Structure formats: structure tokens, C-alpha cells
Amino acid sequence: MLGILASIIDGLLVGLVYGLGAMGLTLIWGVMDVINLTHGAMMVAGMFALYLLTDAFGLSPYAVLPPALIGGFFAGILLYWIAIHRMIGRPPLMSLLSTFSVNLVLIGIGTAVWGTALFNVSVSVPGLSIGRYTFPGAHILAAVLAAVIAWLLYLFLHHTRLGKAIRAVANNREAAELVAIPTTRVLAVSVGIGVALAAVSGALIGTLFPFTVLSGDGYQLKGFVVTVLGGLGNPVGALLGGLALGLLEGLVAPFVPVSWTLVIEFTLFVLVLIAFPRGIFSSRRGAL
Amino acid sequence: MLRRPFFWIITAVVAIFAILPVLGNNVDLRESLIIAALYITLASNLNLMLGYAGYINFGSIVFFGLGGYICVWLVSAQRWPLDASLLTAGACVSILALVFGLGILRLRGAFFALATIGINEAVQAFVENFGPWGGSSGIYLSQTIFDPLGGAAQALWAIYFLMVLVMGLSLYLSYAIKASKFGMGLLAIGQNENVAAILGVPTPLYKALVYSASAFLPAIAGGLYFLKSSFIQPSDAFDLTLSTEVIVIVMLGGQGTVTGVALGAYLYEDLRGYLLTSETFSHFQLVVAGVLLLLIVQFFPGGLMGFIYRQFPRTQKVLE
Numbered sequence: 001m002l003g004i005l006a007s008i009i010d011g012l013l014v015g016l017v018y019g020l021g022a023m024g025l026t027l028i029w030g031v032m033d034v035i036n037l038t039h040g041a042m043m044v045a046g047m048f049a050l051y052l053l054t055d056a057f058g059l060s061p062y063a064v065l066p067p068a069l070i071g072g073f074f075a076g077i078l079l080y081w082i083a084i085h086r087m088i089g090r091p092p093l094m095s096l097l098s099t100f101s102v103n104l105v106l107i108g109i110g111t112a113v114w115g116t117a118l119f120n121v122s123v124s125v126p127g128l129s130i131g132r133y134t135f136p137g138a139h140i141l142a143a144v145l146a147a148v149i150a151w152l153l154y155l156f157l158h159h160t161r162l163g164k165a166i167r168a169v170a171n172n173r174e175a176a177e178l179v180a181i182p183t184t185r186v187l188a189v190s191v192g193i194g195v196a197l198a199a200v201s202g203a204l205i206g207t208l209f210p211f212t213v214l215s216g217d218g219y220q221l222k223g224f225v226v227t228v229l230g231g232l233g234n235p236v237g238a239l240l241g242g243l244a245l246g247l248l249e250g251l252v253a254p255f256v257p258v259s260w261t262l263v264i265e266f267t268l269f270v271l272v273l274i275a276f277p278r279g280i281f282s283s284r285r286g287a288l
Numbered sequence: 289m290l291r292r293p294f295f296w297i298i299t300a301v302v303a304i305f306a307i308l309p310v311l312g313n314n315v316d317l318r319e320s321l322i323i324a325a326l327y328i329t330l331a332s333n334l335n336l337m338l339g340y341a342g343y344i345n346f347g348s349i350v351f352f353g354l355g356g357y358i359c360v361w362l363v364s365a366q367r368w369p370l371d372a373s374l375l376t377a378g379a380c381v382s383i384l385a386l387v388f389g390l391g392i393l394r395l396r397g398a399f400f401a402l403a404t405i406g407i408n409e410a411v412q413a414f415v416e417n418f419g420p421w422g423g424s425s426g427i428y429l430s431q432t433i434f435d436p437l438g439g440a441a442q443a444l445w446a447i448y449f450l451m452v453l454v455m456g457l458s459l460y461l462s463y464a465i466k467a468s469k470f471g472m473g474l475l476a477i478g479q480n481e482n483v484a485a486i487l488g489v490p491t492p493l494y495k496a497l498v499y500s501a502s503a504f505l506p507a508i509a510g511g512l513y514f515l516k517s518s519f520i521q522p523s524d525a526f527d528l529t530l531s532t533e534v535i536v537i538v539m540l541g542g543q544g545t546v547t548g549v550a551l552g553a554y555l556y557e558d559l560r561g562y563l564l565t566s567e568t569f570s571h572f573q574l575v576v577a578g579v580l581l582l583l584i585v586q587f588f589p590g591g592l593m594g595f596i597y598r599q600f601p602r603t604q605k606v607l608e
Binding site for chain 1: 338399535539575581
């Protein structure tokens with residue numbers, strides 16, 4: 001019984017990190033109704049930034065987070081101008097295809113350079129022991145950092161001029177334009193933030209689990225599950241969705257082999273989509 | 289149907305595919321044409337969803353892979369004859385797609401796309417864990433299964449002709465649907481789903497039906513392909529490269545057109561042949577496919593047929 005409880009707590013810790021990544025996905029959807037199919041590849045980019053920087057410069061894994069955030073931001077702005085700008089206002093099919101094609105390019109470069117070998121970043125953080133159970137320090141630290149970054153994002157969206165502009169554009173782009181908000185720039189910045197969150201959550205996940213160039217697809221699917229649980233376009237919901245997914249993973253982990261979790265999560269995803277097409281935790285549309 | 293010129297164009301293409309390699313018993317040509325036929329089959333069935341109904345299906349490779357698995361399993365473990373296995377594989381996958389489609393296709397646009405990405409991951413994860421199908425190591429077929437056909441060499445020819453037949457049926461199906469009331473409904477959904485629903489198109493039913501219809505022939509093609517290689521494993525059956533290539537083909541040829549998709553498949557097969565043999569590009573196949581797709585989506589959303597229609601408006605009357 002206690003073992004299950006420990007597994008659930010560990011699941012919740014990891015779930016917070018999933019939630020952070022999904023906030024990026026949901027932010028982009030909320031602002032411009034575009035699903036960013038490069039999400040998984042950008043998470044992998046974060047993982048590889050972590051691997052390369054710790055390996056080459058001997059940096060502490062956590063010192064890699066600021067460069068991952070900044071690099072992700074600029075990658076996101078680039079992504080906006082390459083793949084998304086011309087797709088705004090066109091059928092969803094087109095933006096899906098265009099972000100998908102960037103994803104292909106990234107995965108293609110990744111597999112050509114690194115192959116599909118497994119990479120691992122060793123992190124030594126003392127764990128927290130309670131009774132017979134030890135919670136890995138890396139998991140606790142990753143969860144805390146994810147929560148802090150999510151809180152900073154919330155403050156940014158609600159208390160800065162640019163953050164308020166992003167929310168205004170999400171609510172009604174024409175009206176935002178009327179009050180002289182430079183909407184194109186705001187859209188580009190939102191994609192930048194969204195990708196930065198993907199990269200930083202990727203780097204955090206890289207401190208927890210080993211990864212390959214192709215890991216992104218699985219995490220991207222988790223991201224979809226989380227956003228659908230939380231309601232697409234709702235960052236706070238995404239964090240709650242992440243916790244819910246972590247809870248589920250923790251609950252099934254003692255009973256089912258790890259390789260089945262994707263099947264279970266996908267089944268859940270379909271059921272939630274059918275039963276609650278607007279998400280479980282979503283209050284209203286445009287809740288950004 | 290029989291009086292339309294386009295029907296005879298399809299028939300001529302199928303006949304050329306069937307006759308060319310037989311002249312001079314050209315096995316190399318047969319091997320490259322069977323891949324072209326496979327591409328055309330997969331692409332024209334994806335086109336039913338993507339081009340007609342305007343719904344992107346990122347998981348169309350699932351039909352191919354599952355069809356391959358069901359067929360290979362029936363042949364190897366259940367000792368079923370080849371023809372019955374192929375048809376059963378097609379029927380099973382089609383029924384699964386209908387059941388899944390009825391649930392998931394009530395969702396609109398982007399949500400449906402997410403679900404199709406998920407189904408790819410989930411089915412692959414399922415197959416990798418599924419004991420009777422050999423898990424991640426897959427299933428091997430012994431050559432004795434080809435004995436009723438008179439040995440492996442004869443069987444490869446039989447498989448080739450069947451693949452060409454499946455390709456022909458895919459093209460006829462695309463054409464027949466486009467010319468029917470059902471096809472009109474789908475095209476209306478592709479243009480504007482709300483308006484289509486108001487005009488009385490039963491949108492969820494039509495979407496589920498076309499999703500299921502687009503599963504049948506790719507599943508049989510999967511069965512044929514993996515019978516030919518006598519071996520199936522998850523990474524081949526649910527190959528990321530193949531599934532993305534099919535999307536590139538549909539967009540390259542021109543979504544929503546029958547001719548364009550076949551033309552795109554043929555051109556892409558040529559390009560791929562070049563990429564695979566080139567020193568520099570053989571590792572960058574996905575990158576090239578991605579860049580090509582990005583350029584098409586951004587600058588030429590009509591694809592090749594869009595270009596041809598604009599340059600030669602008269603072709604619109606003949607080429608569908």
C-alpha cells in the first residue's frame with residue numbers, strides 16, 4: 001500500500017514536468033489556434049542541449065536550463081517566421097502540415113548526426129528518504145523547478161505589458177489590433193515562449209530519464225494527453241493535466257510494465273476527447 | 289462510368305504496370321514498380337481523407353502495418369491460405385477503423401489530427417508488447433507458405449500482380465467516390481464543415497465511412513508487402529519515413545485529385561531512388577522530405593495538379 005503511495009508521489013513529481021512542457025503547447029494553441037507539431041522535437045533539442053553542454057563544458061545539469069530557455073525562445077521565433085506566419089488564418093490542415101514538416105527536418109538532422117542511440121545524463125542530487133522509500137533528488141528538484149518556471153510564466157502573463165498583450169491577442173486578435181497591439185510580434189513571441197517551455201521541460205526530463213533522438217514522439221503524445229485533459233488553450237489547466245497524467249502513471253506503474261503506459265495513456269486520451277472535448281479542467285474558451 | 293475517358297486512363301495505367309515487367313522477365317523493373325504501386329495505393333487512400341474531406345490522417349501507416357501483421361499472423365500461426373488472409377486483414381482493419389472513426393471523428397479538425405498521431409504511437413507500443421505477434425522481434429515466415437503457388441519465384445510475380453490490382457482498385461475507388469453523391473458530401477465537408485452539415489450532409493457518418501474505406505486497400509497492400517519480404521517487425525510495419533512520404537506525395541501531386549496523387553507517387557519514387565543512391569543525401573531522406581513538404585505547403589498548396597490546371601484549364605475536364 002505504501003509502495004503505491006510512493007509511486008503516486010513520484011508520478012506527481014514527474015507529472016509537473018510534463019505539465020510545464022504542455023503549457024508551451026497549449027499557449028501556442030490558445031493564442032493562434034495552431035498545434036505545434038515540433039513540440040516533441042523541441043523537447044529532444046532541450047535534452048540534447050543538456051547532454052552536449054554538460055558533456056562538453058562540465059556544467060551542472062541545472063545550469064543548462066537558462067541557455068535552454070533562451071535558445072528555445074529564439075528557435076521558436078525562427079519557427080514562427082519559417083512555418084507559422086503564412087499559415088495564420090488558413091485551414092488547420094495547413095499549419096499542422098507545415099509544423100509537421102519542420103519536425104521531420106529536425107528529426108532527420110538528429111538521426112543523421114546522433115543515430116538512435118540511447119543517451120544518459122547522470123545527475124547526483126541526494127534523495128529524500130521517508131521510511132523504506134527514497135524519492136530521487138533529481139525528481140524532486142525537477143518538479144520544484146518546473147513549478148517555479150510555471151509560476152513565473154503566470155506572473156508574466158498577468159502582470160507585464162507584453163504578457164497582457166499575449167492574453168489580449170488570444171482573446172480577440174482583431175480587437176487587440178484595434179488598440180494598437182503589434183499582433184504579429186506578439187504571435188512570434190508566444191511561439192518563442194511556447195518552444196522555450198518545450199525545450200526547458202525537455203532538459204528537465206533529460207535529467208530524469210535516458211533519451212534518444214526519437215523520444216520526442218512519445219513525450220509529444222503525453223503533451224497532447226495533458227493539454228486535452230487540461231483543455232487546449234489553458235496553461236493552468238495544462239499544469240493540472242500534467243499532475244493528473246503523473247498521478248495515472250504513478251498508479252499504474254506498480255501493476256503494468258512501463259512499455260504499456262503509452263497504450264494506456266492513448267486510450268485515456270481518446271476517452272477524454274470523446275467525453276470532454278473541451279477538457280476536464282477548462283472553465284471557458286480563451287481562459288489564458 | 290465506362291464512357292468517361294478518365295476510367296480508361298486508369299485502366300491503361302494499370303495495364304502498363306502489369307505488362308511492362310513481364311516483357312523480357314525484368315525483375316529489377318518489377319521491384320521498382322511494386323514500390324511505386326505501393327506508394328500510389330497508400331497515397332490515393334490517404335487522399336480520400338486529406339484531399340476530399342480535408343482531414344489530415346497522420347496515422348495512415350497504421351492501416352498498412354496492422355494489415356501486414358494480421359495477414360502474416362494468419363498465414364504463419366493459423367495456416368490460413370494467402371488469399372483469405374489478405375481479405376481478412378483488409379476487412380478487420382477496415383472494421384476497426386470504422387469503430388474507432390465513429391468515436392473519434394465527431395471531433396473536428398485539429399483534435400482529430402492529434403488522435404491520429406496518438407493512434408500511431410499507441411498501436412506500435414501495443415504491437416511491441418503483444419506476445420502472439422512476436423513483440424519487438426516480429427514474425428518470420430517460412431518459404432513453404434508459397435508452395436501452393438509453385439515456389440517463391442512464382443509467388444513474387446503473383447504478389448506483384450496483386451499489388452498492381454490493389455493499386456488499380458485504389459484509383460478506381462478514388463474516382464468512383466469523387467464522382468458520387470458521397471464524394472460531393474466529403475468535398476463539402478472539406479470546404480466548410482458547418483455549411484455541409486446545414487445542407488444535410490451527415491458529417492460524422494460520412495467521415496467515419498471514408499476513414500474506414502481508406503483503411504481497406506492499404507491493409508491488403510501491407511499484407512502483400514510483408515508476405516513478399518517474409519518478415520515483419522514493428523519498426524518496419526509502422527515506419528515513420530513511409531508514413532511521412534505518403535503525406536508528401538499527396539501534397540506534391542495535389543490533394544483532392546486522383547491523377548496528381550498517382551503522378552506525385554511516381555515522381556517521389558524517382559526522387560527517392562536518387563536520394564538513396566546519392567552519397568550526401570542517403571542519410572538525409574527525412575530532411576529532404578520535410579523541406580519539400582514545407583515548400584509545397586507554404587508556396588504551392590495546390591501541388592502539381594494545381595499548376596497543371598492553371599496552365600491548361602482544359603485538362604480539368606479529363607483529369608480528375
